[in-house]
Amino acid sequence: LYPIFDPKQEGTHQPVGKGLPAGPGAAAGNIALTPDKAVEMKERGERAILVRRETSPDDIHGMNASVGFLTARGGVTSHAAVVARQMGKVCVAGCEALDVGADGLVRFGAQTLKEGDALSINGFTGAVYAGEIPVVESEIVQVVQGHLKPEESEKYRYFATLLKWADEFRTLGVRANADIPEQAIIARGFGAAGIGLCRTEHMFFAEDRVSIMQQMILAKTREDRERELAKLLPLQKSDFIGLYRAMKGYPVTIRLLDPPLHEFLPKREELMVEIARMELNRADPGSIVEKQKLLARIQELHEFNPMLGLRGCRLGITMPEITRMQVQAVMEAACEVMREGIKVVPEIMVPLVGLAAEMKAQKELVQEVAADTMRRYQTKFPYLVGTMIELPRAAITADKIAREADFFSFGTNDLTQTTFGFSRDDAAKFTDFYMNRRDRCPRCLSREVDQKTMVCRACGLRLSATPENILDADPFATLDQEGVGGLMRLAIEKGRQARRDLKLGICGEHGGDPASIVFCHGLGLDYVSCSPYRVPIARLAAAQAAIKAADEGKAGRHASRRPARRPRTATHRRTRR
Structure with a gap:
């Protein structure tokens, strides 16, 4: 499924560093120290390896242009790792020997490299090599991406046959985490039966959108925010249209805006340095004033613990115009794709809910906008409104939240973080x-x-x-069955007591881990969702879980669960009004 180094060639190289294997595969290219440099290299036809202390959402354009990422900080669920698996790119994270200097040099102990030098990274072992090692591409991926015909690859035919057998045994549905239409197409090619998580914030980091998003954040009044959101509406709607078309009737779970707003703005410290340099160089006073205004707004948004601050549903409740715009885009896109004769199954997911009242407030707003949109388009269709279970309090009070939700999707990245008290970027x-x-x-x-x-x-x-x-x-790689799993089990029991038809899934990175999939099968989840390139692994692991359960004399599912059945794909209930 992934590119590998030529084994004979890799054996002749000594690693200059070693990190965590966070995105499988092998990649070789030239060092790019900034996202813009990576884009520039790609435009010249070069393969770029993006090398950073750590990546952030505003690096996304450079990550898209690179063949792999190397970071000095972070773990297997850090930003770089998650994006790498989402894009099917190679990543080595947390390389302690790596020092990215302000002088533009990259040091691995005594070894010093500069931007443009060749570098090779092994996402299976975490090894980092100076120089370029030949890479052998995956035939299977080439077929899925349309670069090779199925009949031209014997390996792909074996692959397809194996997964066909797996699908005959598994009872657990498999979806993909996909943020853009291109990822959704790859996911379908690997056999995903829907999108289990679309992170809408990733759509805002495109070059034609991030400036609009920044103006929306900097707006002082609701009217000003709504004016900027109106500019984002057609752009976001276009993305959703692409996702619906790619899925062709399979469910698409769209998460409302989740991260804190400061992630869309320049970093505070970097902006302070920029202003100081502008003043030192006696730059245009008007430009300095604009930068100072931006800094003042960033200072207002600064939080000591942003991942537990103003984000998720808290953002949608305090700034309802954001939720309103996103739901309008979701529903208008659905209406327009339906006119093309394509079935659509939207599932709107509210993030970071810890209180039933939060879920109720956001659900009512979603239903209001959805009803208005369908009235304008003179159509009706079923849709779901659910939530991510990613806080311990949400799991403990799942019965109350279930009364307001059509589905639960366990966000196990944050649920692991909040249960252990471990930072996934520093652990x-x-x-x-x-x-x-x-x-x-x-x-x-x-x-x-x-x-x-x-x-x-x-x-x-x-x-x-x-x-x-x-x-x-x-x-963060394999689900903690005792602690995090215990909270999941509690949430399932309490949720299904309150609502027997509650649909259950998982959309954290654990959804592609075989050991975690076996556990999810035992819990009675309806589906797992993982990065597109991990979908085949999930399909195979789900089949192995079903066979293992049968061999152990079980009926295939726990007694408290509904009877075993084929995974549901496009059959859904109408949201309760």
């Missing part, structure tokens, strides 16, 4: 130690323990027993 600093503690001396923490004598060669300590690992696996 890699200690989770590797937690998972490999048994290899270390408890006194000096070295890996110099002689396994026969149980004596540390570094400090001489004689161990009476092998230290136990604190974690068996990275909870």
Whole structure:
């Protein structure tokens, strides 16, 4: 499914660094230190490897232009990692040896490289190499992308046959996380039966939109915000039309705006430096004033803990005009695609709900806009309004929230973060130690323990027993079944008690992890949703889960669940009015 290095060639290179394998595959290209440079390289026909301390949403245009990403910080669910898997690109994150200097140089210990130098990264092992290693492309991906005909690839025919067998056994639906039509087309090519998560905020980072989004954020009055949102409406509607067309009647779950607004604005510290330089160089006073106004607004939006601040449904409740515009775009797009004779199944998802009253307030607004839109287009069709379960409080009070929701989708990235109290962008600093503690001396923490004598060669300590690992696996990669899984089980039980027809899915990165899929099958979820390039893995893992359950003498599903059946795709209920 992924490109690999020529094995003979890779063996002749020594790694200059090693990080976390966060996006599978192999990539080789030239170093680009900024997103704009990556775009420039692509326009010249070069393959770019985007090298950053860490990536952020405003890097998206450069990430799209690159063949792979290398970051000094972050873990397997960091921004770079999630985007890489979404785009099907290679990523190595959290490379501790990497130092991206302000002088434009990239250092790996004693090895120094500069922008434009060749670099190769292995997303399977986390290895980083100076120089370019030949890459062998995947025939299967070439067929899915339309670059190769199915009959021209024997490997693809074997692949298709295997997954056809898997689909005969699995009872768990498989969807994809897709933000743009191109990703949706790839997802369908891999067999996804719908979109389980469309992150609408990713649509706003395109060059023709981010400036409008910034003006909307900087607006001082609701009228000014609505004026800018009106400019975004046709752009967002166009994206949704593309998603509906690609899915051809399969459900499309669209999440309302989730991240804090500051992510769409320049970084505060960088802007302060820019203003200082402008003043030092005696730049145009008017330009300096505009930058100072921008800085003042960024200061107003600054939060000490933005991921738990003004974001998700809190944003939609305090600025309802944002929700109104997005729902209008969702519904107008659906109406227009239906006129083309294509069935549409919109599912509108409210993020970061922790209170039933939050869900109720947003649902009522969604229904109001949806009814008005269908009245204007003189049509009616079913749609769903649901929520992400990504806060412990939401899981604990799931019965109350279920009375206002048609479906739950477990956002296990944030649910893991809020349950453990681990930052998914920083946890890699200690989770590797937690998972490999048994290899270390408890006194000096070295890996110099002689396994026969149980004596540390570094400090001489004689161990009476092998230290136990604190974690068996990275909870952001493989679902924590005891803690996070316990909250999911509680939410399912309470949710289905309040609403027996409640639809359940998962849209975090765990939706593509085989061990997590087995657990989700046992919980009784209706579907899992993962990055497009992980859809085949999810289909196979879902079949293995069903076979394993049958072999263990189960009926295929837990007694508290509805009877086993083929996964639903385009059959849905009408939202309660």
